Amino acid sequence: MIRTIVLFVIVFGLVVISHELGHFLIGRKNGIRVVEFAVGMGPTLFSFTKGGTKYSLKLLPIGGACMFDGEDGVDQERGKASVPDGMEAETGGPRGIAFTEAGVWARMAAVFAGPFFNFILAFVVAVILSAFSGADLPVVGDVDGVDITVEEAGGTLITAAKDAGLQKGDVIKKIGREPIHFFREVSLISALNQGEEMVITYERNGKTSVTRLTPQYDENSGRYYMGITNGGVYMKCNPLQVFQYGFYEVEYWVKITYKSLLMLVRGQVTKDDVAGPVGIAQFVGESYDQAEENYGTPYAILTMLEIVVLLSVNLGIMNLLPLPALDGGRLVFMLVEVIRGKPVPPEKEGMVHFAGLVVLMALMVFIMYNDIMKLVR
Numbered sequence: 001m002i003r004t005i006v007l008f009v010i011v012f013g014l015v016v017i018s019h020e021l022g023h024f025l026i027g028r029k030n031g032i033r034v035v036e037f038a039v040g041m042g043p044t045l046f047s048f049t050k051g052g053t054k055y056s057l058k059l060l061p062i063g064g065a066c067m068f069d070g071e072d073g074v075d076q077e078r079g080k081a082s083v084p085d086g087m088e089a090e091t092g093g094p095r096g097i098a099f100t101e102a103g104v105w106a107r108m109a110a111v112f113a114g115p116f117f118n119f120i121l122a123f124v125v126a127v128i129l130s131a132f133s134g135a136d137l138p139v140v141g142d143v144d145g146v147d148i149t150v151e152e153a154g155g156t157l158i159t160a161a162k163d164a165g166l167q168k169g170d171v172i173k174k175i176g177r178e179p180i181h182f183f184r185e186v187s188l189i190s191a192l193n194q195g196e197e198m199v200i201t202y203e204r205n206g207k208t209s210v211t212r213l214t215p216q217y218d219e220n221s222g223r224y225y226m227g228i229t230n231g232g233v234y235m236k237c238n239p240l241q242v243f244q245y246g247f248y249e250v251e252y253w254v255k256i257t258y259k260s261l262l263m264l265v266r267g268q269v270t271k272d273d274v275a276g277p278v279g280i281a282q283f284v285g286e287s288y289d290q291a292e293e294n295y296g297t298p299y300a301i302l303t304m305l306e307i308v309v310l311l312s313v314n315l316g317i318m319n320l321l322p323l324p325a326l327d328g329g330r331l332v333f334m335l336v337e338v339i340r341g342k343p344v345p346p347e348k349e350g351m352v353h354f355a356g357l358v359v360l361m362a363l364m365v366f367i368m369y370n371d372i373m374k375l376v377r
Contacts (some may be wrong), residue, residue: 003364004285011284013039013275015118015311019319022117023066023110030106033069033096050355051289062277066190068110069095070098070346100346103204107369108334111327118316119250122309129305134236135245138172140202141230158227164200164213166228178255181248183232185255188227188323189216192259198226205330253313261317280311324356 017039022038031297033052038044040058047056058064079187099107143161152254172180175189176199237245284307292300319327330353337343 003288004281007288008284009303011308012280012311013061015121015315016309019114019310019315020064020066020118022113022115023068025117027068027099027110028096030102030110031096032099032102032106034066035069036065036067038065038067041322054119057245065103068099070100078204081134094259102335104337104343108331109331111334115316115319116325118312118319122250122253122312122316123246125305125308125377126249126282127242129249129302130237130242130245133302134234135181135241135248136183137235138180138231139231139233140166140168140170140187140228140231141174142355143228158180158216158218158225160216160225161227162251164211166200166202166211166213167204169204172200172204173203181245182252185252186226186228186231188256188259190228191223191264193224193226196226207239214239250313253310254317256310257314257317278372283307287310315375325353325360326356329353329356 020037020039024034027034036054036056038058039058040061041063042059044056045059047054050056062076099110140161143159143166159294162219172183172186172194175186178185180186193215195215195217198215199210200213201208201210203209213226215223215226235241284304287303287307288300291303320331322328322332333349335343343349
């Protein structure tokens with residue numbers, strides 16, 4: 001339990017700090033006052049003030065904040081900073097201008113920088129992963145037998161890949177219009193397929209060909225299969241390929257996040273498929289223990305790095321959604337300001353974001369409760 005908590009704090013903390021650091025660095029670069037830079041939520045455990053900014057560590061390691069002066073649009077009065085009591089006396093006041101006094105493009109840059117830094121972190125970690133783990137190239141494995149998973153479920157003969165003309169050693173380049181770089185992308189598309197025909201672009205002996213594959217349904221397992229087993233070929237990346245496949249790794253998790261959101265909107269996932277901080281902590285701990293038990297500590301560390309990429313991409317994308325209280329919601333108001341030539345009244349924008357924050361907090365409480373209920377089942 002202690003190790004799970006420590007791993008969660010390290011992994012999730014790294015993702016949150018990178019996000020808030022993006023806001024902080026670009027905000028300060030554009031001369032915007034930062035009232036507080038906080039890691040965590042809830043009561044303050046430790047804090048200090050430097051350059052007019054309060055740096056604090058909170059009790060609950062489930063979030064963070066980079067609070068720009070006047071960002072909420074409620075407490076700010078032009079020329080007057082919404083600074084915590086005593087700060088001006090101790091430090092001479094925060095440096096820079098209030099958020100509402102900065103130009104619209106400076107504010108947009110400061111807000112967008114949080115999610116953008118998440119993608120930077122994801123890419124850096126993905127490059128490290130590519131250097132140590134290499135890449136699983138999308139090479140077709142066996143197509144002549146029964147799919148192993150299906151065989152265990154009842155022995156249905158799956159010949160879809162063979163019927164489509166695919167052979168062992170073929171390299172899959174595209175499925176539909178989607179470029180394929182890893183074999184796990186093939187596995188993901190296969191798992192999500194609902195019987196739709198696939199247009200497969202593949203390479204054999206240096207020649208590119210196209211075929212059509214219709215996955216077959218298995219009654220016992222309740223899903224469709226392409227009929228490819230033992231696919232994927234490991235490739236060790238050279239110094240240039242680590243950057244190339246590091247980018248592909250981030251792209252892969254972007255695809256997963258995007259497809260997961262689509263499934264959520266379409267009602268194809270249940271509340272048990274969504275996880276909050278408690279669920280993420282459990283996932284981190286179980287992933288580390290399983291990887292360490294089966295492959296050793298070095299592999300377990302690489303697994304943690306992969307989770308950092310996953311969470312960082314997720315946080316970046318989720319924060320860019322055009323919803324109140326999220327970075328994407330704030331960017332929408334700034335785009336409106338650009339279009340109409342003047343800002344939305346701060347008090348009205350503040351009310352919208354406050355309402356969004358209340359909804360998000362309620363959703364977080366529900367997800368956390370659901371995570372706890374899954375633990376005690």
